[in-house]
Amino acid sequence: MRLLAEMLTRNWTLKLAALALAILLWTITKSEELTRVEISNIPVEVVVRDPGWILSAPPAPATATVVFSGPLRELVRLAVERPRVVVTVEEVEDSMEVHQLRTGWVQLEGDLTRTRVDDVRPSSVLLFFERLTTRLVPVAVRTRGSLPPGTRLVAPVRAEPSELRVSGPMHRLEALDSIPLVPIDLSELHGPAALTVPIDTVGLEGLVFAARAVDVIIPAAPEPPPEDTADMPRGEGRSST
DSSP states (O other): OHHHHHHHHTTHHHHHHHHHHHHHHHHHHHHHSEEEEEEEEEEEEEEEOOTTEEEOSOOBSSEEEEEEEEEHHHHHHTTTSOOEEEEEESOOOSSEEEEEOOGGGEEOOSOOTTOEEEEEESSEEEEEEEEEEEEEEEEEOOEESOOOTTEEESSOOEEESSEEEEEEEHHHHHTOOOEEBOOEEGGGOSSOEEEEEEBOOTTOTTOEESOSEEEEEEOEEEOOOOOOGGGSOOOOOOOOO
């Protein structure tokens, strides 16, 4: 028993190092083995380059299943650096189109040089488009508060320009009656002012404006002094007959 114990404890550090090296080599070998994996729920993104159209709804389906092959160490990274399928549409011919999904449209992030895309399912997606249109829309100036005491408006507040060219989906432009500006606080003005006021884009996402701000002219002026009735000439007395 003593001899066996000596054999087990002799050069134990070298033996542990050899075991660790063996485990490391086995791990490296396994990580370089080619394998195949299927990943679902990969998002499908659509890029429309036709200036006359816009995507009106998400693609159907909005996700795809992609089959990858490559070394295990690279495939494990796919769980962190999620791939995506990017469909680029150069020219739109109809409001509803079917586009085939290609393996070359799967975009990978990071240095995955040995990973390959074997298949994409489904093989196609349905895309929905809407024509872009452009029209002039009136600018709506909004104010809050009141002018300080002793100050008044001598003419209406006006925007220059009074209309802006807006581009977007036809159904949204038809429902747009004006372009609101960020409200102007009148209480901070003591005289005439020309301000550059940005558009209030809340609820107007997806529309393209010819300008992001317009000039607003506020013709404010001091109140005229009240007329002094004490200095007015008195009327002449009644004439004698």
